[in-house]
Amino acid sequence: MPSPTFEQLLRELHASLILRKRPEDVARLIQDLYAAQGTDLDTATEARLAKAAEHSLRNLWHGYTSMREEFARPVGAQRQLARAANLFLSVPDLPDNAGDDPAQIEVVIRRAGEEIGRSYGQNDFGMDRLNRTERTAACLGEISKRQYNKRFRLLRRMEAKLARLIHEQRRREVAITGKGALAHVLPYELFATDPDTAAFIAYVTARGYMRSVFTNGRQRQVYDDVAAALFQRLRNRPERACWYAVAHVHPTAEVLAHVSDQDLTQLLVRWNGFLRRAAGLLEDVWNRHPLERDTMIVRRGDDSSTWNQAAQAWNTARAHWFALLTELGQDEILDRICPGKVPRLMAADVAYWHRMSGGGLHPDTYVWADLPLPWEVLRGEKECPRSLVEAACARHQVDPIAGAWTAPRPAAEAVAFRRTPELVHGVAVADPLMASVLRSAGVFSGKGKRVAAQEWT
Template identity: 85%
Template structure:
């Protein structure tokens, strides 16, 4: 059994899988974990962790970051549940946590609806309400029309709130999965079975959760020298490492070969289901406003936030799916179904920046534009075999294997650690206090600046 301090640190690291902590702060927690265990670290790991943890909030004079340390959480139905408990006698007061639980919210709507003769889904104010005679027949003769209408309207609003909550919770999960794969879904017991495994997963997830920077070049790579040092500890003790847990976030062939076929199949099924869910989100965004597919430059009316979150999640899920298929020896499936990658939408100013610096559209954009849409492929409406993808890649002189169009992503090389910048709408700012002022003033947001904040600056 781990000591109370080790248990506490493992809990904090596990909690970070659903938060957005800076990698430096996670490195600091990993340092504390090894110190609490009395672990003698090799020089490479000790140096790498010290280099990162030096810039943790605990070690900075201001101890502050202007950026949220959590993914945006949808507003729950706590207020509506409290109102329901006052209006309906058979609805008890519930804890705040119930407002974030769709199942409990739906149960309340159904129970309260039964008390006024309303079935779940009956939301038409003109045709679904009971008239006086129907209310009397349902035993509601003592309830005035005004009180009945008040309860009916509340339940109708609660159903609409429930639909929004489910949608926003789904979007939050999609965002986390796009950046950190299945880290957020790892149960504590699996995560904490081996401290070295926990340390690697927590750090590489924090790196994946980093925000995108406004740039015309490549984004910062996830796998850095700190992650490499922590992974070397897994290599040194393969019999203690929980490779199945690692496969949730780092699906290299070296990791997957150590996972049983049963566990690989479990992951494959999970990723397959997630691909279908994300394809529905992509299709919904597309149907609301079809994109300029040949350029993928944002136009007025495009839902770029939803599309980019879903595209990132699709590409992450697709990469894991390809890697597991390859490890299971099932690559022949790609001969029949080989869905393509999905590019993110690009802002017009970034596209202009690319052109001015001598660049242009990424070749992947041209390939995407010629392949069938992902949701059409998954539903079997259009065929997208590996041969088609290879032919389109050849037309644009792209290696389909190196470009991960028909094969798993190549294993990443470790990059040098760089401290996490303070970002204001993607633009790096040196000081977090200045970043807070710039954000409140609306700088870099494309919106009008508020006068008071502008004057302060």
């Protein structure tokens, strides 16, 4: 089998920006990329890439991971569209990807509704259906009441499915952005401008996409010594690096200093919009079931999954927004509008673990509880100037600058590379095959155990 070409490897690296590959596997791709290019790597970069790639799936005897290598996709409306094509003359057979496109689904619902005299949004089974006289007047006399009801119910279910699909697609985008910033929207042409830039972005994104570990300590830091070595290559040849692309994922002052004001403004506008979307999702969760704000411990009825994804996305977007404002010299905006960070919900057993090990609530939780809710700040319903945040931080003995409450995040120091653990609901398991069995049986899921899948019995 012929070796992949340089461009094929670049495209595979670019594709990894929307996948969830292990950093070790991305490191191996980067090794292959440099080998295909004929690049002589410096000793530090070569050694650190080799250390990471040593544990890639291609180098392991089993070549297997139990963890999904992409972000879960919402279930589309393919089944409903196929049923609509059978029941409605105006609905043609559509390709499978139409079931993942909300715009096409809505067109089908509206077009099919015209066949039975139903307007979009008329979902009340008791009030919005046509009676016999109305069906006759609408030239639907040849359709029996049973057949009419069947079509009405299908369209009502399709509207509900469309709403769920849009919500889940928003959640997926929020989850990806919260972990990998704007890497997933980078066009290939921009990503492939410079191989060193592509290598750094792909590796840092893979690190960001790592799953959270069940622990009472800090999660793994994204910026490790492999990322630092790859970033040093950008420093060594700053004129070749595509700093604008790097700014999508790594908005340090050093990176942003190389980016033009026009490009910085484009990023700022993009993050402005995303902040509002993340705030909207947070508000949706809050309105459905207000949280225990003083402790941020999960209670029955809390949608902790959506909240935590949206909170991480908000904090990521906020960090980029602060960094861009500062680089553009517009940080005086924070004197008037300085929305706070949003903590994630904590499981009660983790909170208990913290207390038993001598810890307690993170000080940021107390600051968050003293500030207006972020969506209220963005809408201008409540004021949250920098002075208010500083006062809340002072009350709870939190450094507002080091804690990134009133300033961009401080540049992170590189940590040592550690192998990606095989996780089952956040719990590390040594063997990926055993991890598959445990996940299939529902172990560590917080739900009742079940018989493992047939292939593991």
